[in-house]
Amino acid sequence: MSSQNRDTIRDMMDDEVYASSDLSSAMPKDQMPQQERSSRHVYSAIHDELMLDGNSRQNLATFCQTWAEPEVHQLMDECMDKNMVDKDEYPQTAEIERRCVRMLAALWNSPDATNTSGCSTTGSSEAAMLGGMAMKRAWEANRKAAGKPYDKPNLITGPVQVCWHKFARYWDIELREIPMEGDRMIMSPEEVVRRCDENTIGVVPTLGVTFTCQYEPVKAVADALDQLQQETGLDIRMHVDGASGGFLAPFCAPDLEWDFRIPRVKSINTSGHKFGLAPLGVGWVIWRDASDLPEEEIFWVNYLGGNMKDIALNFSRPGGPVVCQYYNFLRLGREGYRRIHAACYETAQYLAAEIEKLGPFEMIYSGDMASGIPALCWKVKQGVDPGFTLYDFADRLRARGWQVPAYSLPADQQQMVIQRILVRHGVSRDLGELLMEDMKRAIDHFEKHPVHTPLSESEASGFRH
Secondary structure, eight states, X not given: OOHHHHHHHHHHOGGXXXXXXXXXXXXXXXXXXXXOOOHHHHHHHHHHHHTTSOOGGGBOSOOSOOOOOHHHHXXXXXXXXXXXXXXXXXXXXXXXXXXXXXXXXXXXXXXXXXXXXXXXXXXXXXXXXXXXXXHHHHHHHHHHHTTOOOSOOEEEESSOOXXXXXXHHHTTOEEEEOOOBTTBOSOOHHHXXXXXXXXXXXXXXXXXXXXXXXXXXXXXXXXXXXXXXXXXXXXXXXXXXXXXXXGTHXXXXXXXXXXXXXXXXXXXXXXXXXXXXXXXXXXXXXXXXXXXXXXXXXXXXXXXXXXXXXXXXXXXXXSHHHHHHHHHHHHHXXXXXXXXXXXXXXXXXXXXXXXXXXXXXXXXXXXXXXXXXXXXXXXXXTTOOOSSOHHHHHHHHHTTTOBOOEXXXXXXXXXXXXXXXXXXXXXXXXXXXXXXXXXXXXXXXXXXXXXXXXXXXXXXXXXXO
């Protein structure tokens, strides 16, 4: 046997992956290679590169689910080739989507859950934009019917994440974002009404504000808009951004009125891959009534094998996350969701209490299930100089693999820096205790090695310009 043949055989042997010719040099980074390679070798190279990513279970910045049952992994593998948009080729996947829509409509107290409109999306951002477009179309139709101009629409929100900024920019809408002021970190009915006029297409409260994790007062805002309509005739609809809270409040705060029990709420979006516990890649938007979804937002597609209704912005997208959402609905039921989320709230409250005991920190939100999501956020106490900033603290924790973000607040509170933890399914009490030990070690490190950057009074109190 020639030496060349022996080398070829060696390269094909499973137990010599890292002695193969494929891995004797770096993989191409800028151009596609000319020759094919062993699947095992290429897998090993890419697998090794992915080790440089953070451990998603220690990522306490993300709202997204990072743990799933083995059956979910199996269903995702079985659904890898299912295209959600092709409802003729995959009718049962389409039926599963319809079941999820009806279940969510019922969960959110739709007056006619069986016949309402809704769909899955690639995430809550796409779902939010669909709800926003419906508000805009409905407002335009009313303005046209009244013979009034419709070229200056505006949208009122509290402090919102970037998807609503994108929506306003993409569709030429003035975003009237209510700034944080003093101790008020979310929208209030008074601030909403101050910004309403005949060009307001809608008001968007958030059930779980990105920055502080609190629920905005949906019912109080709706009542204020009812009063405004009585006084001025302005009938302004509401869309609730329930990206996180839509899968939390129904189970852990069932008496909180925020959903379709409020007639003015015409649509709700949520994220299935956050507290819906589904894998990444699924969101939902539901309208209160089929008539609340303008016909202009519905497309009928006949070139995939049948005449199919299409609402979403994206076209081809995976069906697996939708199937796994349905699995969670059947597997957990209301009892299971309540149990899992309640455990997350308990861990959040435990962490909040322990972090306050550390000394330099003051809690802004501590994980109260009646007023927000299972999370916590804090700042440095007024007048305290711990010898480090929250950015330094976050960097120190990152050295142990923890991602605990420090960031400045938006609008009029940009000078305030806070830190936040999201407690998702899989962030156990044991992991919480390990995090606390690392936090204590980080503070001990800074006591011995303080950051020698001069701190202004505002920076020492948790503020940063």
